Amino acid sequence: MNLDQFNDRQKEAILATEGPLLILAGAGSGKTTVVVNKIAYILEQSLARPYQILAITFTNKAANELKDRVEGLIGDGAEGMWIGTFHSVCMKILRRNISLLGYASDFLIYDSADQKTLIKRCLKELGMDEKTFPPKSMLAEISNAKDNLMEPDVFLAAYNGDFRMTKVGELYKLYQKRLFEANALDFDDIIILTVKLFSLDAEVLEFYQNKFRYVFVDEYQDTNNAQYLLTSQLAGKYRNICVVGDDDQSIYKFRGANINNILDFEKEFDQAKVIKLEQNYRSTQNILNAANCVIANNAGRKGKELWTSNGAGDKILLFEADNEYEEADYIGKTIEKLVKVDGMRYCDCAILYRTNVQSRVLETTLSGFGIPYRVLAGLRFYDRKEIKDMLAYLRLVFNPNDNLSLMRVVNEPSRKIGVTTVEKVAAAAAGRDISMFAAMEIADTIPELAKVTEKLLTFTKLIREIQTDTDQTQPSKIIEAVYKRSGYMDMLLSEDSVENQTRIENIQEFILSAEEYEKSSEEPTLFEFLENTALIADVDNYDTEADSVVLMTLHSAKGLEFPAVFLCGLEEGLFPSQRSMYSEEEIEEERRLCYVGITRAKKRLTLSYAMRRSMYGGSVYSKASRFLDEIPQQYVDIVEADRSPKTEVGGRKKAKSQSDLFQEIFERKSAGVRTEPVSYDFKAGDMVVHKKFGTGMILSVTPAGGDVKLEIVFDEVGTKSLMGSFARLKKAQ
């Protein structure tokens, strides 16, 4: 291996193979390169065989990247290495050994939606009110307890005498019991049951401790307690544990990450070595200086100072907008300029914000400018209703005793089996100690179900038929059968709406993904397919490169980089968020988030905030974010707002900018004239997209009392007359 390509710190990190090692890798310091080469070095020096190496990441994306790059470096020599997410690694171990804990080895995984359904059922069963015990916070409490390895009985004992927590403990106990009965694990269980397995069975633990001579953990600042325990168990024998992370980028406290894992690494692992990677290969020095200055205000950190040999670069721009429309307008204009004048591409630009709601105004403005964009947000593929429904059917086909899945789809599409009936079935099943499906199959012998026997049997027969008629090694065929024979397809076809069209497309994509799975797996089974989909959150949507601007939250931006970054909404109350302002710890987390945002930028960084912003219907006035004050002025140019009524954009005259429109509406409002926010400018001949009606062309635009009346001929539904402010039209691309 040619070590000359690395800087001294990197070299040191690669060569320090033995003993506990913390690589404190600043943003853009080449940490993946170091890990990849370190693994290659270990193999090259014959310090270990591939199967003796374990590398754990958080996301599938990171795992795949690591795998690909190691393979790229050493080719087939990588065969047998364990590179995977915490969850996939634990799954591998649990599938082999979970019987020691009383679960059957073909357990299923309950995702967050399943958890929510289950917790709601448990709440109902215990007569607990969802208002006083919100499902979401109940799950958070349970997750927290699990992270601290507290089982229900321990939890109950610990909170003995505390009325509320005793209730929570009872709920936790029932929840866990139901999971066990369903032979299901939630995401937390996957980790903590592995830890439990290791602590109960020395033999199993030893097996893995002997196996893994070298253990790597990526994004160590994001680990929770259970994950910390797991890694220290695994590395317990050889103690060759190399963790990589950046305490300044710890932004997931809200989902259990414990920054102390990285801060106290040397305390936990005796004689640990710490190597800081501070040379940055991504950004300009101005950007790094700003980042360094902001993060320096945090107390709970190891302390790092990023530097680069890239040169100072452009100054950071700061735009102080009157309102969010003006802010969006400026961003749009600037992107336009970057593309038309500076030769950048749209995909070089990213707009980052604290909360997802902020994307809306940006979106309308960008499409007004004709700028192509993508929003990375929210609904992941496997979270879509139609996909969840298909998965529930599949799980039912795999295991009819899965009550949760049964309840999800028994009346989807409508089979006139409503809540009352389902409750009766549940009661009958519980009384007989059989599954709901089994109860339905013998409905004719259950008096309470006499009236609905027919309907129930139609459903069970459907599932049985699909079981017998399809090939279990071809999940795609099973999905197709479910889709067509359950009536789901007819349901979607019965009403011709845009939503249904998307649903149909999604299901088709789902079938495709199943086919892909069949091709990639040596021995495809329905079971394995279900397991894969449970652990893969997304059919990764970001890599496919269209030339468009990306919009996303700061959290999603972690790990990415862009030549031009727009960091917007830098206002007290929004960023840092209102809810973080009562604790210094939380403010520090927000500050880390800001640090993450700044360090995404390679060349250009534009910061902005709006003095006034509409939130929750009302108008909110805010001060500039404290993080802006923390950036020394010498790195920043303040941009004056151009508030002239007409703006030239790309040589084309734009009728009215968003902010002007906003201004007008605002003035009319204060004058007592009731108006709705007007959509942007449309003229006859424009092609537009309506949420429900699809694509169409504007025939005429008539002003009508502060609004406009639009006559539009839609491809699908013919001519409609709509008010501009209500139509929520988008320009067709």
Next chain:
DNA sequence: CTGGTAGCTATTTTT
């Protein structure tokens, strides 16, 4: 059982 509406709440997200 289903469809409609009144009322409430409101970061960040991976597995």
Next chain:
DNA sequence: TAGCTACCAG
């Protein structure tokens, strides 16, 4: 504002 849920009437 908007999206979701709980509750009620048919």
